[in-house]
Amino acid sequence: MPQNIRFVEIAVAGGGPAGLCAALEAAAAGARVVLIDRNEKPGGQLVKQTHRFFGSRAHHASERGVNIAREIAGAAAAHPNIEVMSAATVFGFYEDGVLGVEQAGRIFYLKPSRVIVATGAAEKSLAFPNNDLPGIYGAGAVQTMVNVYGVLPCRRVLMVGAGNIGVIVSYQLLQAGVAVAAIVEAAPRIGAYWVHAAKVRRAGVPIYTGHTVKRAYGERELAGAIIWQLDENGQPVPGTEKDFAVDTICLSVGLSPLVELLAQAGCRLVYAPQLGGHVPVRNAELETSMPGVYVAGDAAGVEEASAAMVEGALAGLHAARGLGYVQPDFESRRAALQQQLHSLRSGPAGEKIRAGLAQVLAG
Amino acid sequence: MLNFDVLIIGGGVTGCSIAYHLAKSGCTRVALLEKGYLTSGATGRCGAGFRQQWGTRTNCLLAKHAVAKLEQLAEELDYPGGVEIKQEGYLILAYTPKMEAQFKKNLALQKSLGIGARWVTPREAREIVPFLNTGGLLGATFYEKDGHANPFKVTDAYARAARRLGVEIHTYTPVQDIRLDGGIKTVVTPAGDFRAPVLVDAAGGHAAGIGRLVGLDLPVQAERHQILVTEPVEPALGPMVMCFYHNIYCQQSPHGSFIMGLGDPNEPRGYNTGSSWQFLMQMAEKAVRLLPVLKNARVVRQWAGVYDMSPDRQPVLGEVPELPGFYVAAGFSGHGFMIAPMTGQLMAECILGKPTSLPIDMFSLSRFSTGELFIEPSVV
């Protein structure tokens, strides 16, 4: 069968923050990289983040996600060692290390020496009666509509989940002129950074911790939802119901790592609920149980975009080293990146991540 | 130390059917040991078709009785919602005069056994499958009582019914060793030792490995077979289209997706469930040539499973003469799912010392040493 397989040095599947930083780091070391991204413009979910990032990489602190995306996607497009395949989907990772790629209805096969999988994560749903009514979205979906397309799918929203995404999206909805009726959080505490939570509180949005959705209602579209309180055992308390007339529920109840390619490649996966679900076992260099196959970003375990960028860089650095591309500052660069990851995961906010990582770090 | 009357190794459709049929006959001190989850081996990866169009009396009868049992399965096993049976036939294509002659011989045999398959011309074949490419086609055989069932549900139905009758099913319980102490077989697992006078090897592609634990050389080898499946669409293809010439099969499942596979003569033996892009390309090319409309269907998944191949591509059923109490139900070579309802019944009868409802002597392991192979002309 005549089949052209293209040999490449490093292939990166996914052009979000992790994949872009992986490609940039590997390319900076001298490796030639093909970055495959399913969207027309790389940037992943950073393209809809209008809030400012803080903490992480010195040069991205206090930048808005959308600008970081523009910056690193632009750098990747301009880099002579990086070829960006946009609107292209990696559909298979085969037993002989070949990647199948579909672009505009055509099929390509790549045989990379190293593969970095940075496929991200998908939004989870939540089980309650009528949770499939039109008007019930992933919070990220509403964020995409509002911030990427400038389209408002909603007038009055009930946000479920008071983690960073839930609270940040609530604030962005307020900015876009949408009413946020309340934020509901099953846990007894708000999970988001206080800076973000304080903003929505100041705007007068009530946050109901220890509550969950009892049911949604509506004929063909969402008309409202009833929430109720949870006791200390997580059981609902009858009599505590509150009714909200809303046209939209945003579910911000976590993400599942997209590990299909890694699973097909034969990488060992472990269920680590703190990281969002099944994630690959890997070493400190982000190499999975399959030699030459690396993982970075949410596909490795759901964290913040800042951590994804640093992980991507680490994976890129080591994948390049494996091919003999080692810059003189390799050791100091690696130490700096590891230090950044360490500080991102320190303190009480990183507790869950650290517990998850303890289950998947090997070697 | 757990004591039973019968231990079954393998939680595929065959093992679960045997367990159910034993329990139904009153033999309820049965434990089934499965190293993964039920259907995690070949059952859950199979093409899910069943047919009665065979070329030997034995296989025709086996299939006919198995299909009759499948048709009644949901009722017999009290399985609400059913096992997704679709009976819109198998269309088996003939491209050479030799094939045509063999198929017509098969039809005569099938007719004598009450299997109403018939010869159809290329034009009639196109009436049955409107978008069939009939180029080079001499004709086909068709039987509308052949079809499709959901292997997960069939297995689950047997497993649930068996459990209700008292069978213990232990998943994620791999067999580490087997000890023979007189007539008693002790199966060593991480969950402890299981003991019984009767042991059934229904381990599919792992059957020979189980045999080796008791010093038995079973001529059953794993061979990878790959499948791909498209997006679901509204019903468009009634029958399973099967072609020995191109070595492929394709059927639309009740869910709406097209399931297809092919036989690769170059596939090495061995337990490999990896996917290949070569298969994807070959399969897509062959399927589109035969059913051109499929070129507009998106492939959503591909996967691989193993056939448990025997030298004559027919199962090994029954007790091993030199190892009393050690039974084999393996070597199904790609058609284990479709006959599993009968395999369970026949094995249970055999284990309980009853006369079997159909003869199974021809499936005895000893045929490989005496050279009396069972030749079935009608296989992919």
Place this chain on the structure above:
Amino acid sequence: MRIQQHPVLEFQRGEKVKFTFDGKEYEGFANETIAAALTAAGVRVMRESPVLHRPRGLFCAIGNCSSCLMTVNGEPNVRICVEKLRPGMVVESQKGKGVLYAAEH
């Protein structure tokens, strides 16, 4: 509804584009997806679930979840949340699982 003024963002919507949805004419923009154009026009029911026929809307809006499958120019099961809008597109709600596209193309 479309956001006309945003404190942080400016939207590059591109050219106006006409398309039809279930036989009715709609207008959207070249730089957006079919789902964005329909959402802006107030359409929320994107499909019916194939078995229980429950109305379904967008869920993820980035191509992961298949909640928004429609028939576009005769092709079934198109994820309209990632399919870019093009002039003259014929977009249809999908009944059941969609009919396998039989035309040559």
